[in-house]
Amino acid sequence: xxxxxxxxxxxxxxxxxxxxxxxxxxxxxxxxxxxxxxxxxxxxxxxxxxxxxxxxxxxxxxxxxxxxxxxxxxxxxxxxxxxxxxxxxxxxxxxxxxxxxxxxxxxxxxxxxxxxxxxxxxxxxxxxxxxxxxxxxxxxxxxxxxxxxxxxxxxxxxxxxxxxxxxxxxxxxxxxxxxxxxxxxxxxxxxxxxxxxxxxxxxxxxxxxxxxxxxxxxxxxxxxxxxxxxxxxxxxxxxxxxxxxxxxxxxxxxxxxxxxxxxxxxxxxxxxxxxxxxxxxxxxxxxxxxxxxxxxxxxxxxxxxxxxxxxxxxxxxxxxxxxxxxxxxxxxxxxxxxxxxxxxxxxxxxxxxxxxxxxxxxxxxxxxxxxxxxxxxxxxxxxxxxxxxxxxxxxxxxxxxxxxxxxxxxxxxxxxxxxxxxxxxxxxxxxxxxxxxxxxxxxxxxxxxxxxxxxxxxxxxxxxxxxxxxxxxxxxxxxxxxxxxxxxxxxxxxxxxxxxxxxxxxxxxxxxxxxxxxxxxxxxxxxxxxxxx
Numbered sequence: 001x002x003x004x005x006x007x008x009x010x011x012x013x014x015x016x017x018x019x020x021x022x023x024x025x026x027x028x029x030x031x032x033x034x035x036x037x038x039x040x041x042x043x044x045x046x047x048x049x050x051x052x053x054x055x056x057x058x059x060x061x062x063x064x065x066x067x068x069x070x071x072x073x074x075x076x077x078x079x080x081x082x083x084x085x086x087x088x089x090x091x092x093x094x095x096x097x098x099x100x101x102x103x104x105x106x107x108x109x110x111x112x113x114x115x116x117x118x119x120x121x122x123x124x125x126x127x128x129x130x131x132x133x134x135x136x137x138x139x140x141x142x143x144x145x146x147x148x149x150x151x152x153x154x155x156x157x158x159x160x161x162x163x164x165x166x167x168x169x170x171x172x173x174x175x176x177x178x179x180x181x182x183x184x185x186x187x188x189x190x191x192x193x194x195x196x197x198x199x200x201x202x203x204x205x206x207x208x209x210x211x212x213x214x215x216x217x218x219x220x221x222x223x224x225x226x227x228x229x230x231x232x233x234x235x236x237x238x239x240x241x242x243x244x245x246x247x248x249x250x251x252x253x254x255x256x257x258x259x260x261x262x263x264x265x266x267x268x269x270x271x272x273x274x275x276x277x278x279x280x281x282x283x284x285x286x287x288x289x290x291x292x293x294x295x296x297x298x299x300x301x302x303x304x305x306x307x308x309x310x311x312x313x314x315x316x317x318x319x320x321x322x323x324x325x326x327x328x329x330x331x332x333x334x335x336x337x338x339x340x341x342x343x344x345x346x347x348x349x350x351x352x353x354x355x356x357x358x359x360x361x362x363x364x365x366x367x368x369x370x371x372x373x374x375x376x377x378x379x380x381x382x383x384x385x386x387x388x389x390x391x392x393x394x395x396x397x398x399x400x401x402x403x404x405x406x407x408x409x410x411x412x413x414x415x416x417x418x419x420x421x422x423x424x425x426x427x428x429x430x431x432x433x434x435x436x437x438x439x440x441x442x443x444x445x446x447x448x449x450x451x452x453x454x455x456x457x458x459x460x461x462x463x464x465x466x467x468x469x470x471x472x473x474x475x476x477x478x479x480x481x482x483x484x485x486x487x488x489x490x491x492x493x494x495x496x497x498x499x500x501x502x503x504x505x506x507x508x509x510x511x512x513x514x515x516x517x518x519x520x521x522x523x524x525x526x527x528x529x530x531x532x533x
Contacts, residue, residue, distance in 0.1 A: 021205070026144045029203050033137040034156065036100050036195045038164045039188060040130035043107070044072060044424070045168030045303050046184050052311055053181040060116040066236065066432060069304065071120045072127035073425035074232040078225045079131030080418045081275040084410035087136055089212035095132055097199040102129035104192030111185035134421075139413035140205055142401050148344070154397035155340030155390075161420070162299055162389045163332045169307050170329070173322025212272070220266035220274045223259040228422070230256030235429035279412040287520045288400035289419040291352065294513045295392050296423025298359055298506060301431045302366075302385065303328075306378065309499050313371050313492055324375045331386025339390040348395030349517050355391030356517075358384055360510035367503035371496050399520060431502050439498030443491060 021029075047054060047068050055065045087095045106126035113119035141153040175183040230252045237249060244250045267277050279285050306325055310316040316324065342351050362385035366378075400416045401409065 021144065025202070025204075029205065030137075030141055030144065032195060032198045032202060033096060033133065033140055034160055035191070036096060036103075036133040036199070037137040037157070038160050039100075039191060039195065040076070040103065040133045041161060041164035042168045042171065043126065043130065043188065044069065044076070044300070045165045046172040047168075047181075050172045050176040050181045050184055051307075053176050054119070057181055058113065058116050058119055060119075064116045064120075066428070067120050068123055070232065070236050070425065070428060071124045073300075073421060073428070074229055075124040075127035076131035076134075077232075077418055077421045077425055078228050079128045080135050080421060081224065081414040082221065083132040083135050084139070084276075084414040085212070085216075085274050086132065087139070087206075087410060088209055090210075091208035092136055092140055092205050093199060093203040094208065096136055096203060097196050099129055099132035099136075100192055100196040100199055103133070104189055104196065106130075107185045107188035107192060111182040131421075135410070135413040135417045138397075138401065138417060139410045142409055142413070144205065152340060154343065154394045154401075155336050158339075158390060158393040158397050159332060159336045162386075162393055163329050165299060165303050165424075167326070167329050169303065170322035170326040173317075173319050177317060177319035177322075215272035217266055217270045217272055217274055219262065220270050223262040223266060224274060226259035227256050227263050230259060232425050232429065235426055236432075275414065276408070276411040277415070279408055279415055283519070284399050284521050285412060285416075287516050288396050289416055290516060291392070291396045291513060292400070292416055292419040293423035294356075294509060295389070295396065296420035297427035297430075298363070298510060299389060299420075300424030301427035301506060302363070302503075304428050305431060305435070305499065305502065306366075306382075309369065309373075309496075313369075313496055313499070314374060316374075324378055325382065327379060328382040328386040328389075331383040332390055335387040335390045336394075339394045342391075343395050343398060348399055349520055351391050351395045353514060353517050355388050355393075355395070356510050356514050358388035359392060360507040362388055363503050363507035363510065367500045367507065369496050369500050369503075371492050431506070434502045434505060435495075435498045437498075438501040439491075439495045442497040442501075443494035 051065050051068065054060070054068060083095065090098070103126060106122055106129060109122040110119060110126060113122055138153075138157055141157060145153060171187075172184045175181075175187060233252050234249055234256065237252075238244070238246070244253060267273050267275065280289075303325070307321045310321045310324055339351065362381045365381040365384070370377075397416075401412055
C-alpha cells in the first residue's frame, strides 16, 4: 500500500484503499456524497425564479439582487480548489460532514436574513462551506470504482452537475409560490442535517493527516481568494460603475492581477501549495478544463437568463417560471443513460462534438425570442439544450479525470470543477453586461427611428390616449399614461432584442469551442484498470 489513497497518511498501516471496500459500502458512500453535491449545486440557481420575491421582501435594489447568486458562486469557486488540501488534512469523512453541517446552518441563516447585506453575507458563507462537497464527490467516486463502474461515474455526476442547477429555479419557484421565498433556504435544513450525520457514520475512505494544517501556505490561500474574488467583483460591478474610471473597480482589478502573479509563484515554489497545477501537464486535461469553462458558461448563463426573461418580459410568476424551465432537467435525465453508453462505445471527442453543436443550435433557436414566448415556444430549444448538455459534460468528465493516478486525482477534480463554476460565475456577470448594453443600444435605435419618422409614434400615442381617457377624465393625465405605455412597450421589445443578441453570442462561443476537439488525445478505454502507484 502506498500514499495513493485519497488524502491519507503515506504509511502502510494507516492507509485505506478505497477500491478494496465492499461494493455496497462504495455505493452507499457515493450516494451520500452525490446527494450533498446535489444540494450545493441546486442552491446556485434555486433563487433564480424567486429574485423578484426576495428583492421585494428585503427591499433590495436591482443592482444588489444579482449578488444573491454571484456571491454564492464567487465563494464556492474559492473553496472548490481548497477542498483538495482540506480533504487530505481532515479526511474526506470530516471535511464532507463539516461542509454539509455548515451548509445547513448557513441555509437557515439565509432564510432568516433581515436585509440585503445580511442575505449576501450568509449566501457567501453558504457557497463557501458547501463548495467542498463538489470536488470531493468527484474525486472519491473516481477513486473507489474501476472498470465499467468507473465509466458510469461521469454520467451520474454529470447528470447531478447539470440537473441540479436546472432544477433549482423550478424548486425555488414552487416553494416561493406555495409558501414564501424564505422556504427556498429552510428546505435545506433537514436534508443537510441528514447528509452530515450519514457522512459521519459511513464515509471511511481515507485517514486524516492533521499535520498538514500546520503547513498551510496562507499567502497561497489568500492570493487565490483575492484573485478569484477580485475577478468576479470586477466583472459584476464594473459595467455599472464605468469600468476602470471608478477607483474601487481599478483597485480591485489591480489587486486581482497582483494576487494572480503571487498565486502562480506560490503554486510552483511553495513547499505545501494549497492547489497544485501539475494536472495541467496533461494536454487533454487542459482542453477538458477549457471545455468545462464553456459548459459552465452556457449552463449557468442560460439557466439565469431564461427566468429573467420570463419574469421581466413575459411577466411570469415564480411558479410559472419554474414550470417552464423544468423541461430541460427532464431532457437531461432521459439522455443520461444514452450518453453514458455512447461515451463507453464511441470516441468521446465525437460525443462532445455533437454536444457542442446541439448546444449551439439550442442557443441559436432561443435567439429568436418575442415578448410572447412562453412554455410552448421554449419547449424545443430547452429539450435540445438538455440533451446537448449531457453530451458535453459526460465525455468531458471522463477526459479530465479518467487518466490520473489517485495521488493527483483530488487536485485534478478541484481544478476541473473550479473551471465549470468559474465559467458560470464569469458567465452570469458577462451576460448581464451584454444584456444591458444590447438593450440600451436597441432602445436608442428605436428612439432614433421614431425621431426620423414621428408620425407612427404620434399616432400610437393618440390611440392610447383615447383608451386611457376612458379611465381618467384628465386629458393631460391620459396623455402622460399613453406616453408611459409607449415607453414601456419600447423597453420591452428592446430588452427582448437584447436577450436575442446575448443568445446569439453564446451560440458562437460554443461553435468556436469545436476548434479544440481534434487536439484532444483519446482517453483510456472505459474498461481499463486505473494505474496504481
